[in-house]
Amino acid sequence: MATNIGMMDSAYFVGRNELLTWINDRLQLNLSRVEEAASGAVQCQMLDMTFPGVVPMHKVNFDAKNEYDMIQNYKVLQDVFNKLKITKPLEINRLVKGRPLDNLEFLQWLKRFCDSINGGIMNENYNPVERRSKGGKERSVKGSNKMPKSLQTNNNHPPPNSSSAGLSKATGAKPAKAAEVQALSKELADLKLSVDLLEKERDFYFSKLRDVEILCQTPEVENIPIVGAVKKILYATDANESALEDAQEFLNQSIGVEVKGEGNGEEEEEEEEEEGEKTQA
Incomplete structure (x- = not known):
């Protein structure tokens, strides 16, 4: 079991976008920042997926907002580490602060560890939404895949008149001008490019800081x-x-x-x- 992963391992060069995609695909979440995993609940469930039945999910609080509740999640995670004989130190006081670099490093380690167990293959038999539930009641998870309001309205079988009214309103709306759509599309593409460049720059300087820390x-x-x-x-x-x-x-x-x-x-x-x-x- 690869619990001791060196700081110069390729795991610590995985970008935040790849990490977020890894978490969202496996746990059916929609996290947009690594700091959103600071509560420790995501880490608990990722180990629950990798080692079914080891994590007492009923003790994991996905609604944790304050440091006290977050620390309780990390205590559960520490107990799991002890069961699995994982020697990775948990720097709880730094992780619960939500600092991006600390949480990024821990998630990089977690991905490398889980991939070393299952070869990066997702457990198809694992139902993350069901495992997050407590007593049959779905818990509110930040970023979880919830049913859109439009679908909720359709499931409630609204009267035909209301549907007709909505359709008439949509038909009566003026279409956006092609030039405006094109301008907005270009602006969106430019923003995405800027975000990608900024993330690459942050990852570059983070790796430099890690090199300096290792040297020190x-x-x-x-x-x-x-x-x-x-x-x-x-x-x-x-x-x-x-x-x-x-x-x-x-x-x-x-x-x-x-x-x-x-x-x-x-x-x-x-x-x-x-x-x-x-x-x-």
Whole structure:
């Protein structure tokens, strides 16, 4: 069982679009961002699909919104990890914050792990919607495939008059001009291209940050002051706007720059005074 997947494994170069497609296809969801999986419910059900009967799905809260409820889901996930002897550390405090990079990395690992078990083949006998249900009542899952309102209306068998009225309204609506449709289509295509480019750029810089982090964790250099300063920047919280200042202060204290700098300043002042006296003389 491939539980220990190295940070340089190809798994960590899988893009968010591929991950979202993987999740949505298998669990019949419609997630648009990796942060939407921060509650841990998606991860629990993905393991439930890979290892049927191992995950107590009745304990998984798909409606989790606050950190407390999310942590309960991760406790269920940790219990499953223990049963399956999975040694992957769960950094729960970082995952429940909904930070994109943390959740992206964990989902990349999860996909690589599940693919190593089932070879990337989806379990056709697994009904994700039914497994998410509790006591026969479907639970509200963000992004789940719900019946469109139009179909719900049709299933309620509305009176013929209402259908006729709707048809007459649709017939009476003016068709959009071809030029407007073409302009909107072009704008949509441009936006999709921009999104793809931005995602590629984010993935590129994320891989660079991972390389820097791996380098900083090398035993031979991890205790060097400059490495400690870099770590302060890497692991700073989103709310910490002075990460660079903190890193510089840490570096200065580590190598004694402040003390040395103060001494040099006094010497420079003395030299300037001596030059001034010579000039006056």
